[in-house]
Amino acid sequence: DTGVSQNPRxxxxxxxxxxxxxxxxxxxxxxxxxxxxxxxxGPEFLTYFQxxxxxxxxxxxxxxxxxxxxxGSFSTLEIQRTEQGDSAMYLCASSLWTDYGYTxxxxxxxxxx
Amino acid sequence: AQSVTQLDSHVSVSEGTPVLLRCNYSSSYSPSxxxxxxxxxxxxxxxxxxxxxxTLVKGINGFEAEFKKSETSFHLTKPSAHMSDAAEYFCVVKxxxxxxxxxxxxxxxxxx
Numbered sequence: 001d002t003g004v005s006q007n008p009r010x011x012x013x014x015x016x017x018x019x020x021x022x023x024x025x026x027x028x029x030x031x032x033x034x035x036x037x038x039x040x041x042g043p044e045f046l047t048y049f050q051x052x053x054x055x056x057x058x059x060x061x062x063x064x065x066x067x068x069x070x071x072g073s074f075s076t077l078e079i080q081r082t083e084q085g086d087s088a089m090y091l092c093a094s095s096l097w098t099d100y101g102y103t104x105x106x107x108x109x110x111x112x113x
Numbered sequence: 114a115q116s117v118t119q120l121d122s123h124v125s126v127s128e129g130t131p132v133l134l135r136c137n138y139s140s141s142y143s144p145s146x147x148x149x150x151x152x153x154x155x156x157x158x159x160x161x162x163x164x165x166x167x168t169l170v171k172g173i174n175g176f177e178a179e180f181k182k183s184e185t186s187f188h189l190t191k192p193s194a195h196m197s198d199a200a201e202y203f204c205v206v207k208x209x210x211x212x213x214x215x216x217x218x219x220x221x222x223x224x225x
Contacts, residue, residue: 004156031211033211033213035213040218041217041218042117042203042215042216042217042218043157043203043213043215044215045212045213045214048211048212050211055211056210056211056212058212091156091157093157101159101162102147102159102213103159104149104156104157104158105156106154106155106156107156
């Protein structure tokens, strides 16, 4: 078990471009979460999956954001028509049904220029 | 609804002296509480968690925290700071749902 893996580690993109991030959770974890962390702030909840079902979405998740977890394993987070305000660290975490311990990945740092 | 307030954005201590990082929470439900640490360019690491068992919770690296319901507090302590403890620390609350709510973070600096 190598923990929660996120790719890429860094992404620089031009404003208006689309980007996609990938998260591979711990294999036996059925819950997967996406958070966003801007500089000097704590992480903020974006969305949550239980298996392949997306059960919660934050108001922070605008129409330009979409997340999927097609087979209940890895997940992708896509941002369309990126804006400078999207620049942040995007964190993925996973957990078990009854386990309150969330394991976080190292994140994908997005810079929109 | 739930919220977390970390009372100090920066704390500076000398190596070998005690550490106190303060956290107050608000939750409509009986909460689960966590402390996470984030070293530069690294992921969030769970230090300890409170889930309605013992009110004094021991974590990794000598840290511990005490849940005080009457004060709605969950302060993090360590008897003796080490240089490697320098990092950002987050107090986190989980209410009835699955969402974690993070505090704004406390940057701990350890002076030699």
